[in-house]
Amino acid sequence: MADRNQKLADLGEDALVKKLVKDLKTRSDVAVAAGDDCAVIRRGKRGHYLLLKTDCVIEGVHYAADTPPSGVGYKALARAISDIAAMAGQPQHALITLILPAERSVSYARAIYRGLSRAAKKHDIAIVGGETACPAKGGNALISVTLTGSVTTNHCCLRSGGRPGDVLFVTGKLGGSLKGHHLRFEPRVTQAAWLARNSKPRAMMDLSDGLASDLPRLALASDCGYRIDVQALPCRRGHSITQALHDGEDYELLLAVPARNVAALTRNWNKRFPALPLSKIGELTKPGINEPLLAGGWQHF
């Protein structure tokens, strides 16, 4: 089908991105370009990679118009922090683009910045600039965040390193995020850095679109299949397996750990993070196995 007649909604996000980035020019210092949670650049401190992330939240899509603005600001930055965490990195510097209708109050805009600052302070991030603008009449408010991070080269976790037999884990609980978790979640920066040092995950990502979308992405990037026990999913209290799979916005970590590291991981995790569950949900397999066949989760188009 010619591109001219094909709608974005027919294609879906992953296929669209693939089309868009296919012919982009690269550079010799790019270690990982589009396709992972962050871009990975061979720059910065010796023995470290520079991580780059951009992300946005749109009113009416990622938050309701009546959401408290400080929660919106917190969420906007915390989402990007979660992607830096997914690489086992530490976030550093942020740029904020704030698009608000001209009739919003100044105090609304300042409350958004209070939320951004709260997330920044928790993670030692400097907000070093940005842009403010007004949408066309009737256009939606949105906040776009660009965030840098740093990770030591030997701890950087991609989605693509998993191998058949690696054991799949998720942190925390899944499902029902839109009831409030999505405005106050804690990006798993500390946990991811600990995991990278102590259990050497071969693949890791953060769960933003729901396990049903994100697990097949990790498996595909690693050229593997997967087998999970849906009964083992850590459902948030009062929520079903279906919700844990599809609701999205969990901002937990999904990781694939070599089987030989699993016993030490489960023993040490509970000592280090007693308040946060770490659940074994299945394993990566040879490609072609998808048990159960998962599709869906959050669709962007």
Ligand SMILES: [Mg+2]
């Ligand atoms: Mg991500």
